[in-house]
Amino acid sequence: MTDILKDGPDGLTNPIETDYEIGRDNIQARVGPFGLDIHNPVFLISGLTIVAFVLATLAWHDEVEPLFNHLRVWLTSTLDWFFLSAANVFVLFCLVLVVSPLGKVRLGGTNAKPDYSYSGWFAMLFAAGMGIGLMFFGVAEPISHFSSSLGGTAVEGGVRTDWAPLGAAAGDAEAAARLGMAATIFHWGLHPWAIYAVVALALALFSYNKGLPLTIRSIFYPIFGERVWGWTGHIIDTLAVFATLFGLATSLGFGAEQANAGLDFLFGWSVTDTSKILLIVGITAIALISVLAGLDAGVKRLSEINMVLALALLLFVVFAGPTLELLGGFVSGLGAYAENLIPLSNPVGREDANFSQGWTAFYWAWWISWSPFVGMFIARVSRGRTVREFIICVLLIPTVVCVFWMTVFGGTAIDQIVNDGYQAVADADLELKLFAMLEHLPLTAVSSIIGIVLVIVFFVTSSDSGSLVIDTITAGGKVDAPVPQRVFWCTFEGLVAIALLLGGGLGALQAMAVSTGFPFTVVLLLACYATYKGLASEPR
Amino acid sequence: MYKHIMVPVDLAHADRLDRALTTAADLAKHYGIPLTYVGVTATTPGAVAHNPEEFQAKLDRFAQAQGLKHGLRPDMVAYTSHDPAVDLDQTLMKAIDETQADLVVMASHVPGLADHLFASNAGHLAMHAKISVFVVR
Numbered sequence: 289m290t291d292i293l294k295d296g297p298d299g300l301t302n303p304i305e306t307d308y309e310i311g312r313d314n315i316q317a318r319v320g321p322f323g324l325d326i327h328n329p330v331f332l333i334s335g336l337t338i339v340a341f342v343l344a345t346l347a348w349h350d351e352v353e354p355l356f357n358h359l360r361v362w363l364t365s366t367l368d369w370f371f372l373s374a375a376n377v378f379v380l381f382c383l384v385l386v387v388s389p390l391g392k393v394r395l396g397g398t399n400a401k402p403d404y405s406y407s408g409w410f411a412m413l414f415a416a417g418m419g420i421g422l423m424f425f426g427v428a429e430p431i432s433h434f435s436s437s438l439g440g441t442a443v444e445g446g447v448r449t450d451w452a453p454l455g456a457a458a459g460d461a462e463a464a465a466r467l468g469m470a471a472t473i474f475h476w477g478l479h480p481w482a483i484y485a486v487v488a489l490a491l492a493l494f495s496y497n498k499g500l501p502l503t504i505r506s507i508f509y510p511i512f513g514e515r516v517w518g519w520t521g522h523i524i525d526t527l528a529v530f531a532t533l534f535g536l537a538t539s540l541g542f543g544a545e546q547a548n549a550g551l552d553f554l555f556g557w558s559v560t561d562t563s564k565i566l567l568i569v570g571i572t573a574i575a576l577i578s579v580l581a582g583l584d585a586g587v588k589r590l591s592e593i594n595m596v597l598a599l600a601l602l603l604f605v606v607f608a609g610p611t612l613e614l615l616g617g618f619v620s621g622l623g624a625y626a627e628n629l630i631p632l633s634n635p636v637g638r639e640d641a642n643f644s645q646g647w648t649a650f651y652w653a654w655w656i657s658w659s660p661f662v663g664m665f666i667a668r669v670s671r672g673r674t675v676r677e678f679i680i681c682v683l684l685i686p687t688v689v690c691v692f693w694m695t696v697f698g699g700t701a702i703d704q705i706v707n708d709g710y711q712a713v714a715d716a717d718l719e720l721k722l723f724a725m726l727e728h729l730p731l732t733a734v735s736s737i738i739g740i741v742l743v744i745v746f747f748v749t750s751s752d753s754g755s756l757v758i759d760t761i762t763a764g765g766k767v768d769a770p771v772p773q774r775v776f777w778c779t780f781e782g783l784v785a786i787a788l789l790l791g792g793g794l795g796a797l798q799a800m801a802v803s804t805g806f807p808f809t810v811v812l813l814l815a816c817y818a819t820y821k822g823l824a825s826e827p828r
Numbered sequence: 829m830y831k832h833i834m835v836p837v838d839l840a841h842a843d844r845l846d847r848a849l850t851t852a853a854d855l856a857k858h859y860g861i862p863l864t865y866v867g868v869t870a871t872t873p874g875a876v877a878h879n880p881e882e883f884q885a886k887l888d889r890f891a892q893a894q895g896l897k898h899g900l901r902p903d904m905v906a907y908t909s910h911d912p913a914v915d916l917d918q919t920l921m922k923a924i925d926e927t928q929a930d931l932v933v934m935a936s937h938v939p940g941l942a943d944h945l946f947a948s949n950a951g952h953l954a955m956h957a958k959i960s961v962f963v964v965r
Contacts, residue, residue, distance in 0.1 A: 311875035499878030582914030768912040
């Protein structure tokens with residue numbers, strides 16, 4: 289790194305001097321009538337290995353599924369301390385940056401102007417980052433932790449067999465609700481957003497300020513130097529494509545099953561392979577229209593629609609549900625989170641192994657496996673923000689929104705169980721809990737339709753932003769590669785989802801995608817160090 | 829006849845633009861009117877430049893070199909776009925408005941099957957711009 293400061297209309301940055309030219313390893317090929325501009329070899333290797341994995345899984349899914357599930361369980365139960373400690377490091381790293389003088393560094397140069405308004409920016413990072421999970425787990429997870437806490441602890445042969453967080457709250461409904469809410473917020477609050485923020489900040493810094501291509505390998509430049517342009521980097525980028533595509537395709541497959549179950553519950557649509565495939569095709573088609581319309585006219589607009597719908601549903605539940613209790617619940621939810629944050633994030637000597645490994649470590653691996661995708665997308669839309677602004681908007685505000693969302697949806701459902709004795713919401717399948725909860729409120733027809741539309745649009749916003757990200761990585765960081773390439777990735781993702789849905793193996797490959805969380809945890813820890821070094825050399 | 833020529837240039841493929849650039853320069857000299865080169869870049873680092881400033885500097889050098897070559901004093905404007913693969917057409921339409929050009933001279937490839945699905949940028953301008961568009965193949 290040199291200390292030459294480039295002075296221009298966007299102000300000062302401290303770029304990295306490297307001889308690497310972006311696009312140097314790209315090949316401009318023609319496939320039929322379409323021109324392509326793809327990175328050699330990342331595009332081909334990731335495309336072919338994905339096909340190979342899908343075929344192998346289709347052929348031997350009964351053998352492969354236990355293997356990958358075993359790998360995932362082994363990772364999250366043996367290395368739980370590692371996942372938990374790493375996530376704590378990410379939160380602390382971000383919080384330190386907010387208050388440190390490094391927070392003044394601006395992404396893109398001292399005078400750079402933000403690319404997007406707060407609302408557009410926030411809508412996009414939220415839709416890519418969590419979206420769909422909030423729909424399914426907003427009701428399901430608080431109920432689950434509430435019930436297991438209420439059930440108390442159970443010990444067999446000196447080992448806890450219950451799934452309750454911490455010391456549970458046997459028989460005390462109020463304490464169980466508090467603990468359940470704290471545990472849920474913990475999984476959707478500071479830690480996941482810190483994971484995304486670390487990746488996004490590193491990528492934004494190394495591309496906007498340091499001039500390296502917008503692809504995962506660039507984060508490693510301070511560590512591996514020029515070697516990142518060789519096989520070291522090819523492997524990192526391929527792994528990122530892999531995690532993103534399998535993460536997206538498998539959740540699209542499961543999502544189609546869930547959306548189908550929802551439609552069956554609401555309108556009596558039968559649950560068949562045909563209707564699931566129609567849903568995948570529909571979601572992929574809307575995502576295609578969105579990527580063809582581009583970042584501003586497609587992805588951003590859809591994310592904004594999404595946010596308005598989500599806000600409408602949230603406000604509806606606030607007013608239709610136990611309003612005053614929910615508002616109080618937000619404050620007590622935050623309180624419960626603050627009170628239990630340290631014991632819940634403690635990485636060693638935990639007695640609640642089922643919870644800390646089966647829930648927390650699993651979640652952390654999951655968020656981390658999504659982080660290359662979400663981080664890269666957030667980086668793409670965050671130019672012109674200061675580091676402080678960036679972390680407040682990517683870490684703190686989403687956390688508050690998630691707390692509010694969880695306390696409203698989970699709080700309403702718990703209230704229905706405790707005060708109304710409405711058991712249907714507790715007994716419903718995971719994917720139907722939201723609709724069971726809405727059924728107990730007025731105007732079910734309208735709210736359920738908004739619910740199902742949101743589920744579908746959230747899938748579309750993940751799918752379109754994911755296709756953009758994969759396209760950028762496989763084009764060596766170029767964002768202006770020919771449009772047919774993003775059409776290819778978007779379609780490919782839908783096809784992989786359909787193949788796995790029909791042939792079996794969604795669970796296997798999802799377990800494998802989550803397993804990539806382990807190597808990426810190491811990546812993220814290194815990224816913290818690289819980001820600190822990179823920020824320290826920037827003008828403030 | 830015309831008052832101002834705008835020439836969209838793709839700096840990544842400047843070597844393929846020779847015919848269009850010469851055509852534009854000849855027209856500018858013939859009518860004695862100003863000529864503006866327009867370039868569009870993403871804000872992320874790309875093949876041409878690492879940031880928008882560097883892109884602008886390169887476009888400026890390009891314009892000066894063209895000026896020397898053709899004995900003109902051309903102008904240049906660099907635009908940034910969030911998603912140039914898709915937004916290029918709209919950005920060029922905006923550039924026509926802002927430069928107040930009344931003639932666009934631009935290079936394009938020979939149309940093929942793919943143009944039925946994804947129209948070329950020159951094709952888009954010829955179809956949607958209100959001013960004359962000279963497509964050089």
